[in-house]
Amino acid sequence: MSRQTKKKLYTLFRFTALGIWFCIVAFPVYWIVATSFKPDHEWFAWPPVYWSATPTMDNYKSVWTSYTKTLATQEAESMQKPWIALQNSLIISLVATTITVFFGTLLAYGVSRYRILSEVRMFNLLMFRMIPPIVVAVPISIYYSNIGLIDTVTGLAIIYIITTLPYAVWMTKSFIDEVPIEIEQAAAILGASKWRTIGEVIFPLVRSGVVATFLFILILTWSEYLMALILTKTDVVTLPIQLAKYEGATEGRVYGRQAALAVGITIPLVVIGCLIRKHLVRGFSFGMVKKR
Amino acid sequence: MATTFEIRKKQRSGIAIFKWSLLTPFFLLLLFLLPVFLLQIYFSFHSWSVYLSTWWEADFVGFDTFAEVLSDERFHWSILRSLIFASASTAGCFVVGFGLALLMYRPFKGHGVYYVFFILPMLTVPVVIAYTFEMLLYQKGPVNGILSALLGTDINVIWLAHPTMAVITVILLEIWNWTPFTFIIMLAGLSALPEELNEAARILGASRWRIFREIHLPLLRPVIFLAVILRFLEAIGEFPKTWALLQGGPGSATETIPVYLFMTTWDYFQISKGAAMSYLVMIVMILIVLSAIRILMHEKKNLDEMYQAKETGE
Amino acid sequence: MGGDKGKTQGRLSRRQFVTGALATAAAGPWVLRGGGLAHAGAEEDAIIAAAKKAKKTDLNGMIWSLYYRNMRELEKEFRSRAGYGVGKIQDISVFQIPQRALAEAVSRSNKFDFFHLDSNMIPSLASAGLLEPLDGYMKEAGFKLEMVGNFGSFMKYRGKTYGIPTDGNVHIQYIRKDMLENPDEQKAFADKHGKPLKWPETWEDHQQVLEWFHRPEKGIIGSGSLRNRANGVTWWYMYFHSAGGFPFDDDLNPTLNTPAGRYAIDTYLNLKKVSHPEAPGWGTPQMIPQIAGGKVFSCQYWDGTISQIEGPKSKTQGKFSYGLVPGSKLSGNLVHRSISSPLASIMINKHSPRKRQAAYFAMYMATLKNSTDIVSHRSFTFHDPWHPGHFEGPHSAKVKEAYTPSGVKAIKDNLLVTTPPVYLTGHREFQDVLGKHISEAYVGQIKAKDVLTKTEKAWAKLVRQIGKKKLKGELASYKAAFPKVNKPG
Incomplete structure (x- = not known):
């Protein structure tokens, strides 16, 4: 085979393979969107309805508008409107993620430059992440009830900070490692304080890594289910928990409403994901690759 | 001399302050969590029945609960199931993720679109994935429908109601959900490969396959280990998809460690048993993590040495 | 009181x-x-x-x-x-x-x-x-x-x-009236079995009629009763109680491995022949659309589904008849027992x-x-x-x-013979252990006879854990919830 044909064959193979995976990924996503526009009887139809002939906005209206307006007509409803869940989810995940990334970056800097924790200890940090949350669920809920943190935004945020911090440290450290120490020394000679050096010299250089870390941790906190299920009651509800409420015992599962809510849950992450995709790859090397 | 010494001393104390200003909040956070682990220890060494007394009145039973858990057949099975689930889904994520990364790391037209779509599953909330696949996977549902149309024969796979298929289904879902993670890690690894080595090897007449096997793979080893280890550990803890779709069924086919733990503590309210089980799981996880750390440190050292050799060699 | x-x-x-x-x-x-x-x-x-x-x-x-x-x-x-x-x-x-x-x-x-x-x-x-x-x-x-x-x-x-x-949940019997009363079916059934096709009185009749009408190739499934791990156990209680079974003796020893228990598990597993192949994975979200969509011939189901079937959007309005769940003659008399869970x-x-x-x-x-x-x-x-x-x-x-x-009328009749599932402290664990074993047998992970012995073993342990004395004290309120009549008058 000539080199030319080989290359052509490779291109063919490449796009077939990519195309197949593209379909595998895109189809379920398409299905969520399509379902959110389907009327009730088409959610679980035999044979399946691939695109509704009579698309409707009812699912969105029912999920996102005020309770009383649709009460009279809707079969399945949640009393707690997702706006509150959305607000809680936004506050919890943004606050937790910001603190985690900020603190994680500082720790990573300390580790990278001053070895405030040895590398082995750093790895040990990962253990926090690796304890399945279910393992500590009961003591946490008892402890939280006693110190008044159950059913609060703060309580949930603290848990998320602790469980995601290892990732933040690990991801940002690999970027800080890449910044030549000479730059800092230069800044120090010019009389910049440690904090100023971090803020004005180091941070701009590792921005892409920090951004990638931010997104990854946002994903983890935004979609967390188990802790949110166990540690919330009436005052706080997050979106993944809200989603499970659209479920009927005699009407069947309310797929259309769930889909309408799911679209709302997923869009913010997708938008952020698109915006920062360039930074993402670099952030995921966890210090295991050397910069060329 | 004196002045340099003083500057150093000043620097050192400055570093100490800096160090502790970072570490103090960190240790405070750990301290905050301490009661959780103490409570867990308390529960695992006391026999507490929710129905008989308050938790602070429970009887001390020593290692009895641990012995009970260790002899519990359901627990053994759940460990086995979790290991199968985690290994298979990790292997799947890795193969697909690495494959995609190999196909993607040299940019082409439309690269960005693929990229965005490929990371989409990771951005989707696990509960949403579970409910969506419930709609897709019934016997006369879209997935079988499309497969039948593509293959030209009637495909009637029972995805969720057959014990073996149900396990395969949750593994496939985990692969669908988390392939982006290994994909991105491998992409990061691949794009960091030194181009010069490639060139040099090609000039020496090495085939593509040889370059990949003898140059790329050794350099990628640490990244591969990292991807596999992280994925495996996260997969052990997978709960929302399995629970939302199957609650451990059909039969006990998908009763993995997190599912069984959830049932023991939140359905049966056997808090002590759950706590002892948690400790055993935690110990196993810590052992896995520790050995993983050893592997990673070792790999990283090798890599550093390799690069050093390269640099000095040049 | x-x-x-x-x-x-x-x-x-x-x-x-x-x-x-x-x-x-x-x-x-x-x-x-x-x-x-x-x-x-x-x-x-x-x-x-x-x-x-x-x-x-x-x-x-x-x-x-x-x-x-x-x-x-x-x-x-x-x-x-x-x-x-x-x-x-x-x-x-x-x-x-x-x-x-x-x-x-x-x-x-x-x-x-x-x-x-x-x-x-x-x-x-x-x-x-x-x-x-x-x-x-x-x-x-x-x-x-x-x-x-x-x-x-x-x-x-x-x-x-x-x-x-606030809610009187009970299982009632749903049967497709249009199919059962079809004269052609009546005749064909009588010719084959030598007895008239009528509303099933016992679980055995029920099985026979369902096998008659189970026509998956035409999109009609015989049984629409749930067989998943979480809910399937509810049906098992009906078979068990109607055969005269009660889960414990007076000393709180589990009494599942009894004629009634074996009858119940056999009845449960026999229905697999006339159930949908996906039934072990189906809960109510999947089953109700099947029932209300006219794809099921018979089922015992929660009474609320009536208003779903008779609702304005329903395809099966007027096609079902409702009545008492079948019973069993195992104990010597014909006994009907329905179930209320959750209530x-x-x-x-x-x-x-x-x-x-x-x-x-x-x-x-x-x-x-x-x-x-x-x-x-x-x-x-x-x-x-x-x-x-x-x-x-x-x-x-x-x-x-x-x-x-x-x-x-169907709701009233079934309420008069309804029973609770294990009405004791530890209800969820008792029920889930039984449900798990039944589900395992249904999908072929364990043998039918092991369901009862394995469950008995687990229950005996659970009784010890919760306390035999305590549970004995609860037995009276458990038994009080059982009906005294075999068949509503």
Whole structure:
């Protein structure tokens, strides 16, 4: 085979393979969107309805508008409107993620430059992440009830900070490692304080890594289910928990409403994901690759 | 001399302050969590029945609960199931993720679109994935429908109601959900490969396959280990998809460690048993993590040495 | 029941009254409250009068919105009359509430004032110290809990009332009338089996008729009864109880590996032939569309599905007939036993400072007039009838409109022979262990005969853990919930 044909064959193979995976990924996503526009009887139809002939906005209206307006007509409803869940989810995940990334970056800097924790200890940090949350669920809920943190935004945020911090440290450290120490020394000679050096010299250089870390941790906190299920009651509800409420015992599962809510849950992450995709790859090397 | 010494001393104390200003909040956070682990220890060494007394009145039973858990057949099975689930889904994520990364790391037209779509599953909330696949996977549902149309024969796979298929289904879902993670890690690894080595090897007449096997793979080893280890550990803890779709069924086919733990503590309210089980799981996880750390440190050292050799060699 | 000491001297005690009413009901005529209906609103007025004396404060509740929406109008009415109502609710599925309520018991929290959940959790929750006995409040407000047949004992545990019902869940028999009554089918069936095709009286008849009509190639499945891990066990109880089985002997030794137990597991597994291949993975979200969509010939299902089938959007309107679930002759007599699980009722948190107010609110939802409004809602079909007045008397017209007269009769008949699942402390674990083994046998992971021995072993251990003495003390309230009649009159 000539080199030319080989290359052509490779291109063919490449796009077939990519195309197949593209379909595998895109189809379920398409299905969520399509379902959110389907009327009730088409959610679980035999044979399946691939695109509704009579698309409707009812699912969105029912999920996102005020309770009383649709009460009279809707079969399945949640009393707690997702706006509150959305607000809680936004506050919890943004606050937790910001603190985690900020603190994680500082720790990573300390580790990278001053070895405030040895590398082995750093790895040990990962253990926090690796304890399945279910393992500590009961003591946490008892402890939280006693110190008044159950059913609060703060309580949930603290848990998320602790469980995601290892990732933040690990991801940002690999970027800080890449910044030549000479730059800092230069800044120090010019009389910049440690904090100023971090803020004005180091941070701009590792921005892409920090951004990638931010997104990854946002994903983890935004979609967390188990802790949110166990540690919330009436005052706080997050979106993944809200989603499970659209479920009927005699009407069947309310797929259309769930889909309408799911679209709302997923869009913010997708938008952020698109915006920062360039930074993402670099952030995921966890210090295991050397910069060329 | 004196002045340099003083500057150093000043620097050192400055570093100490800096160090502790970072570490103090960190240790405070750990301290905050301490009661959780103490409570867990308390529960695992006391026999507490929710129905008989308050938790602070429970009887001390020593290692009895641990012995009970260790002899519990359901627990053994759940460990086995979790290991199968985690290994298979990790292997799947890795193969697909690495494959995609190999196909993607040299940019082409439309690269960005693929990229965005490929990371989409990771951005989707696990509960949403579970409910969506419930709609897709019934016997006369879209997935079988499309497969039948593509293959030209009637495909009637029972995805969720057959014990073996149900396990395969949750593994496939985990692969669908988390392939982006290994994909991105491998992409990061691949794009960091030194181009010069490639060139040099090609000039020496090495085939593509040889370059990949003898140059790329050794350099990628640490990244591969990292991807596999992280994925495996996260997969052990997978709960929302399995629970939302199957609650451990059909039969006990998908009763993995997190599912069984959830049932023991939140359905049966056997808090002590759950706590002892948690400790055993935690110990196993810590052992896995520790050995993983050893592997990673070792790999990283090798890599550093390799690069050093390269640099000095040049 | 503890509340009427002293006052009942010389009169019938309430237990005697209930037993008496039961006997009369069993004998045939439908008994309404003694003295007939008081003037409309009297029951409500008494509750409001008592409620007004309590401090005005808003209540927190754990209740699924699919249930709560029927109560919203009444909640407003209660608020305008009593001066307080429901403030916040935690809206979670009725299947999740048992766990969450137990978690509240563990932390002794006073966050919630009432919980709306399966009454079969009463022993567990009362043992965990969560529940407030309601007899005192009921007496104060002049509220009498009246439920069809023996149903009232589902709300009682060790002589005290802990739950106020809102929903009379029971399994009833659904059969496709158009298919069963088709003359061609009748003739073909009689020719083949040498007996007429009719409404199945026993589980054996049921099996035979279902095998006759099981036509998967035409899109008709014989049985639409659930076979998944979480719910399938509910059906097993019907077979077991109708064969004369009771899960424990008087010394709390499990008695599953008995003729009745073996009969039940065989009946359960035989239906696999006429069930959908995906049944072991299907819960109600998948099954209801099948039933209401006309793809199922027969099933025993929760009574609320009637109003789904007869609803305006339904494809199967008028195509089903409703009746008593089949029975078994294994014990010598033909015995019919249905099952009530979950049976949604309101329970009050003992740790709450607002428990008094919550109790009044709960009773207000359960007066004859108000509960009729709740159970007969045409589009929100979650609550089903349970009060004797829902079936006869001036209020029953509304209920009949929602459930059709034959549906109402079917509900009543099944309520008269309904049973609880394991009504003991530890209900969830008892039930789940059994359900797990049954499900394992159904999908072929273990042998049918191992279901009973394995479950017995696990139950014996559980009995030891919870305490044999304690559970023995509960046996009486468990047995009291069983009907005394074999077949409704």
